[in-house]
Each structure stands twice: as structure tokens, then as C-alpha cells.
Amino acid sequence: MSTEPSRAAWEEAFAQTPERDVDFETMSGVPVEPIYGEGPYPGQYPYTRGVYPSMYRSRLWTMRMFAGFGTAEDTNGRFKELLRHGGTGLSTAFDMPTLMGRDSDSEWAEGEVGHCGVAIDTLPDMEDLFADIDLAGVSTSMTINGPAPIIMAMYIATAEKSGVERSKLAGTIQSDIFKEYQAQKEYIYPPRPSVRLITDLMRFTSAEMPKWHPISVSGYHIREAGSTAAQELAFTLANGFAYVEAAVAAGLDVDDFAPRLSFFFNSHIDFFEEIGKFRAARRIWARWMKERYGAKNPKSMLCRFHTQTAGVSLTAQQPENNIARVAIQALAGVIGGSQSLHTDAYDEAMALPTEKSARIALRTQQIVAHETGAANVIDPLGGSPYVEWMTDEMERRAEEVFAHLDELGDGSILEGVYEGIENGYFVGEIADAAYRFERNVNAGRRIIVGVTDFTDGDEGQKNLLRIGPEVEEYQLKRLASVKQARDNAKVDAALAQVSADAADPTINMMPSLIEAVKVHATEEEVVMAMEKVFGTYVEQAIV
Amino acid sequence: MTDAAAATDGEPLRVILAKLGLDGHDRGLKVVARMLRDAGVEVIYLGLRQTAATIINAAEQEDADAIGLSMHNAGHLTLAPRMVNAVKEAGLDIPVIVGGIIPDEDITELLDKGVAAVLGPGASTDEVIAAIRDSVPS
Numbered sequence: 001m002s003t004e005p006s007r008a009a010w011e012e013a014f015a016q017t018p019e020r021d022v023d024f025e026t027m028s029g030v031p032v033e034p035i036y037g038e039g040p041y042p043g044q045y046p047y048t049r050g051v052y053p054s055m056y057r058s059r060l061w062t063m064r065m066f067a068g069f070g071t072a073e074d075t076n077g078r079f080k081e082l083l084r085h086g087g088t089g090l091s092t093a094f095d096m097p098t099l100m101g102r103d104s105d106s107e108w109a110e111g112e113v114g115h116c117g118v119a120i121d122t123l124p125d126m127e128d129l130f131a132d133i134d135l136a137g138v139s140t141s142m143t144i145n146g147p148a149p150i151i152m153a154m155y156i157a158t159a160e161k162s163g164v165e166r167s168k169l170a171g172t173i174q175s176d177i178f179k180e181y182q183a184q185k186e187y188i189y190p191p192r193p194s195v196r197l198i199t200d201l202m203r204f205t206s207a208e209m210p211k212w213h214p215i216s217v218s219g220y221h222i223r224e225a226g227s228t229a230a231q232e233l234a235f236t237l238a239n240g241f242a243y244v245e246a247a248v249a250a251g252l253d254v255d256d257f258a259p260r261l262s263f264f265f266n267s268h269i270d271f272f273e274e275i276g277k278f279r280a281a282r283r284i285w286a287r288w289m290k291e292r293y294g295a296k297n298p299k300s301m302l303c304r305f306h307t308q309t310a311g312v313s314l315t316a317q318q319p320e321n322n323i324a325r326v327a328i329q330a331l332a333g334v335i336g337g338s339q340s341l342h343t344d345a346y347d348e349a350m351a352l353p354t355e356k357s358a359r360i361a362l363r364t365q366q367i368v369a370h371e372t373g374a375a376n377v378i379d380p381l382g383g384s385p386y387v388e389w390m391t392d393e394m395e396r397r398a399e400e401v402f403a404h405l406d407e408l409g410d411g412s413i414l415e416g417v418y419e420g421i422e423n424g425y426f427v428g429e430i431a432d433a434a435y436r437f438e439r440n441v442n443a444g445r446r447i448i449v450g451v452t453d454f455t456d457g458d459e460g461q462k463n464l465l466r467i468g469p470e471v472e473e474y475q476l477k478r479l480a481s482v483k484q485a486r487d488n489a490k491v492d493a494a495l496a497q498v499s500a501d502a503a504d505p506t507i508n509m510m511p512s513l514i515e516a517v518k519v520h521a522t523e524e525e526v527v528m529a530m531e532k533v534f535g536t537y538v539e540q541a542i543v
Numbered sequence: 544m545t546d547a548a549a550a551t552d553g554e555p556l557r558v559i560l561a562k563l564g565l566d567g568h569d570r571g572l573k574v575v576a577r578m579l580r581d582a583g584v585e586v587i588y589l590g591l592r593q594t595a596a597t598i599i600n601a602a603e604q605e606d607a608d609a610i611g612l613s614m615h616n617a618g619h620l621t622l623a624p625r626m627v628n629a630v631k632e633a634g635l636d637i638p639v640i641v642g643g644i645i646p647d648e649d650i651t652e653l654l655d656k657g658v659a660a661v662l663g664p665g666a667s668t669d670e671v672i673a674a675i676r677d678s679v680p681s
Contacts, residue, residue: 109565225570452665464646541591
């Protein structure tokens with residue numbers, strides 16, 4: 001990878017990757033070059049125009065559709081369906097009890113088992129989830145944060161039981177805890193022990209799982225909670241800087257783990273603002289990694305990201321209109337240079353997608369990929385006065401936030417982020433932005449088609465995916481039978497080891513977590529074994 | 544305070560706002576809290592991870608006129624009726640209003656089971672206040 005900003009250096013780098021076997025020409029037969037305009041070119045610092053020299057000219061983004069509902073077997077079926085239809089990576093949604101570290105038989109879980117994702121209580125559930133899928137041949141993303149190291153342990157144990165070594169596993173586990181306190185609110189432990197768990201996971205994967213991304217630093221949920229585009233950008237990258245500082249403090253070299261960090265952004269409906277945001281994200285990350293954190297390896301400077309279209313922009317009214325929204329947002333994600341993309345299904349304002357609506361969502365990005373020509377030219381809007389200005393403006397606004405956090409943390413972004421969580425800065429900023437938006441809508445200053453205006457023709461929602469009570473009944477029986485069949489003495493010993501390791505911050509938690517799930521300790525039992533030591537987090541209810 | 548935000552005794556309406564269970568989607572509830580405050584309603588914002596018991600306790604202590612629940616996790620058919628029953632069992636006469644992601648086909652069932660009103664996505668401030676006002680016993 002070249003860091004020389006010259007055209008010749010880019011051409012040389014570009015030539016090293018074979019192009020896709022398609023005709024790079026317009027519909028009318030006009031041949032198009034891979035790039036137009038000025039440098040620095042794609043793959044050249046600060047990577048504003050793209051992280052790789054050839055981008056989609058050599059390989060399209062990964063079409064990674066998020067799926068999960070009901071039982072592990074149900075979701076396994078959906079995974080196989082998506083792979084059959086040309087999906088190229090798996091992405092797992094867990095149900096709320098699983099995300100919160102609660103088993104399906106917890107009193108907190110009642111009414112929520114399998115509703116927002118798949119229910120996972122024990123290792124046998126994870127084995128069902130990935131049954132008959134070659135884990136050495138797919139890349140898997142798992143969206144879970146508070147209990148991420150436990151779910152990671154289950155994935156490793158599942159793979160090894162099927163004969164796939166952990167070093168062969170490719171994928172991402174979200175494990176971005178900062179944005180949980182800031183936006184998504186799926187935390188278990190207080191921030192500092194949570195960060196210790198994440199640094200353990202980073203150390204473990206750095207040493208043993210070279211193809212794994214241990215954190216996906218996520219702005220998606222910050223945006224969905226109501227932030228502006230610039231806040232999404234700023235808070236996400238600040239969280240990324242904080243993880244870098246935490247890892248360095250834990251003794252890792254920045255170039256050992258930074259290449260495995262990845263990001264996750266929202267693609268909302270304001271097309272040019274989003275593209276400016278994506279471009280600014282790459283430039284800011286590269287600069288900070290190089291200048292502030294002293295990264296030497298260019299790969300440490302690459303802001304590679306997954307994008308998902310904005311769930312919050314979907315309307316319950318006239319839901320078919322959402323297909324158009326998703327298409328525009330997907331196009332912004334592609335022009336913005338995403339490495340992978342999830343397109344929302346049109347019925348997701350009201351429920352998890354049906355098989356049909358999920359297929360239309362996948363087809364939407366296939367249309368962007370294969371029909372629009374957007375994948376033929378890298379950074380096609382680079383050099384546009386408006387988009388370049390927007391990129392600069394996003395960067396300027398983000399830098400203001402970094403300066404504030406740096407001051408809050410007395411020269412440390414990590415401490416600034418901790419402080420911003422404790423003093424309500426993040427939740428306050430996000431709630432203010434959400435309220436501003438809503439007031440504008442209420443006041444008629446912002447039109448939402450089919451909701452505030454153009455409301456004729458709403459036929460309501462049809463054919464929503466419903467998760468019946470049988471999922472909860474099935475899952476309760478399954479959990480009871482696993483508990484009955486296991487060796488409880490082994491479980492108790494494994495859980496005692498988890499608690500002991502939690503009490504010693506010099507020990508990496510991952511080995512004892514893997515042992516505990518292998519003897520079929522439940523997720524909640526493992527969570528509680530650590531909670532004894534770490535305590536819990538309760539947020540202040542501020543409006 | 545607008546007239547619309549006054550209870551029948553002339554005092555401002557007092558409304559509890561809470562998320563029941565594990566659901567962490569609090570954007571909508573916070574927006575509603577601010578909308579209601581701006582309209583002169585007294586909001587007691589309990590926030591996340593509440594149980595029927597913590598909500599009843601707050602409703603009694605704060606002498607609330609209504610309980611507003613926000614639900615986004617498809618758990619409403621289980622959780623909302625449970626809240627209604629808990630209110631009855633506590634001997635209180637306080638309406639339970641549900642907002643959030645509720646499919647149309649579930650609204651009748653929730654109303655049959657004693658939920659006072661169901662507000663969908665896109666409800667305006669006026670609609671929210673009207674729903675509360677119409678639900679509060681005179």
C-alpha cells in the first residue's frame with residue numbers, strides 16, 4: 001500500500017489488484033476510468049477518497065444482512081437463505097435478554113424471548129445457530145456488547161467443535177461498550193470493568209485470531225438515538241480513540257491491534273451530508289492515528305467501516321415508501337466507500353423483516369451494485385465543491401467535540417469519554433438533537449413523506465413477521481434440558497474460576513470464559529459470576 | 544401552562560414516563576417527556592429498566608394522573624396488560640397509555656385488556672396530550 005500521494009504511486013498500487021471481470025462502461029457504452037480528479041488518491045494517506053487503491057473496481061462491498069429472530073434453528077434457516085441468495089457474510093441479531101446477559105428463564109426476559117433477535121442461552125444454542133455452515137468459509141458479524149466476550153467464547157467453542165481452528169475464524173464482534181452508555185443502553189457492568197473486558201478481548205484476538213475484528217466502533221446507534229451526522233462522526237471516532245488509549249495503557253502496541261479495529265456508521269437520508277461524513281471519518285481517523293497515537297503501519301490508519309441504512313428514517317405509514325429511502329441511503333453508503341452494507345427492509349419500522357422484505361432489501365443493494373454504475377468509479381463525488389466543503393465541515397464540527405473531550409479528560413480522550421458518560425454530556429447532546437428534530441417535524445418545518453404530508457393512500461401494515469409465544473416455550477424447555485444434562489460440579493468450578501479471574505485485572509478473562517461455556521454454563525450464570533466482582537451500571541434518568 | 548395540559552382539578556397533569564423491562568430504546572420517550580414539559584405537563588421521568596412495582600411505587604408517591612409506557616421490543620402484549628393489572632391490584636385508578644412500536648392489529652387487544660390509549664410513531668404533541676387528557680378519569 002502506497003503512502004506517496006502521487007498519481008504514479010496510485011497507478012502502481014492499483015495495478016497490483018485484479019479488476020472485477022465486468023465492463024467498466026456506462027449504460028451507453030462510454031468507458032470509465034477507476035478515478036477522476038485530484039489526489040491524494042484512494043489508498044493514500046489520509047484516505048479521504050477510499051481506504052484501498054482499487055475499492056469496488058476489484059471487489060464489491062460485502063452485502064451483509066443482519067438477521068436473527070426466534071430460536072437458533074429459525075435464524076439458522078434465515079442465514080442459509082441469505083447465503084443462497086448471494087449474501088456474502090452473516091450478521092447476527094440477538095434478542096434483548098441475550099444482549100442484556102439474561103437467560104430466557106429470567107423474570108426480566110418474559111415477553112422478550114426471540115422477539116428482536118435470536119435467543120442464545122448456552123453453547124448448544126450457538127451450535128444450532130451455525131449448524132451446517134462452514135465457519136472457515138464465511139465471515140460472521142455478531143452484534144452484542146455487554147456480554148460480548150461470553151458470546152465470543154461460545155462462537156470459538158462452536159467452531160472448534162466443528163473442527164475449525166480459532167485462528168481461521170473471520171468476522172467481527174461489536175463489543176463497543178461506550179456507545180451503550182451513550183446511546184443504545186445495553187450495558188451490564190460499569191464503564192471501567194467493561195473496558196477491561198474489551199481490552200482482554202483485543203489482546204486475545206490479537207494473539208490468537210488474526211482474522212477477527214474484536215471491536216466495531218459504532219456510530220449507528222448514536223445516530224438512531226437522535227444525534228446529528230456530525231455528532232455521530234465525532235462521538236464514534238472519539239470512542240475509537242478511547243479504545244486505542246485503553247489498549248495502549250494495557251500494554252499493546254498501537255500497530256499490533258489498530259489494524260483490526262473497524263467501524264460501523266449509519267447512512268441516513270440527507271445524501272450529501274452522509275457522503276461528507278464518510279469521507280471525513282477516513283481523513284480524521286488517519287490523521288489522529290498517525291499524529292496523535294504515533295501509528296507507523298498504514299493499516300492502523302484505515303477507517304474501514306460497515307454501513308447500515310437508517311432504521312429510524314423508516315416510516316410505519318405507507319411502508320413501501322421505505323424501499324425508496326433505503327435505496328438512496330444505500331447509494332450514499334456506496335459512494336461514501338463502505339466496506340460492507342446492510343440495507344433495511346421496508347417493514348422494519350414495525351417488526352423484524354419477513355423473508356420477502358429481507359430479500360427486497362438485499363436486492364436493493366444488488367441494484368446499486370450491478371445496475372447504477374456507482375461501483376465503477378472510486379469516490380465519484382470527490383472534487384465536487386459541495387461534497388468537499390461538507391467533508392471539511394463535518395471534520396471541523398467533529399474536531400470541536402474532540403477538543404471538548406480532551407479538555408474534560410485533561411489531555412486524555414479515554415478519560416474524557418468516561419467523564420462525558422458520567423456527567424451526562426453524551427446523552428444530553430443526543431437528546432437535545434432528537435428533540436430539535438422532532439420539534440421541527442411537529443412545527444411543519446421538516447416534511448416526512450407519508451407522515452406529515454402526502455398522507456393519502458396509506459394501506460397500513462400487512463404481513464408482519466410475528467414471533468409467537470411458542471418460541472419462548474421452546475427456548476425454556478431447551479434451556480431446562482441443557483441444565484439437566486450438564487455436570488453441575490464442572491459448571492460451579494468453571495464459574496468460580498471466572499469470578500477469580502475477574503478479581504485479578506492482570507489475568508485475561510477469555511480462557512476461563514471459554515471453559516465455562518464449554519461445560520454449558522448459561523450466559524446469565526457467567527454474567528453473574530463477573531457481576532459479583534464488577535458490579536452493575538444504572539444510568540441516571542435525565543431528560 | 545396550556546389549558547390542555549391541566550387536569551380537571553385545575554392542577555397540571557402529572558404523568559409518569561417509563562420503559563418497562565429490558566428495552567433500551569429511550570429516544571421516543573425522552574422526546575415525549577420534553578414535549579409534555581414544554582406543554583406544561585409535570586413529567587416524572589423514571590427512564591429505563593423499570594418493573595410494574597417500581598412504576599406503581601412512583602405513581603403512588605407522586606400522585607400521578609397517568610402512566611405512559613414506551614415499548615419497542617414487541618413485548619407489549621405481555622408487558623402492557625401486566626402493568627394494567629398491577630395498577631388495579633394496587634387499588635389505583637390511573638390510566639396506562641402505551642406508545643412506541645405497536646402493530647395496528649394489536650391495538651384492539653391492548654385496549655380490551657385495559658390499556659387506556661395506544662399512540663403510534665408520528666403522534667404529535669397535541670395527540671399525546673389529548674390521549675392523556677381523555678384517559679384521566681374526571
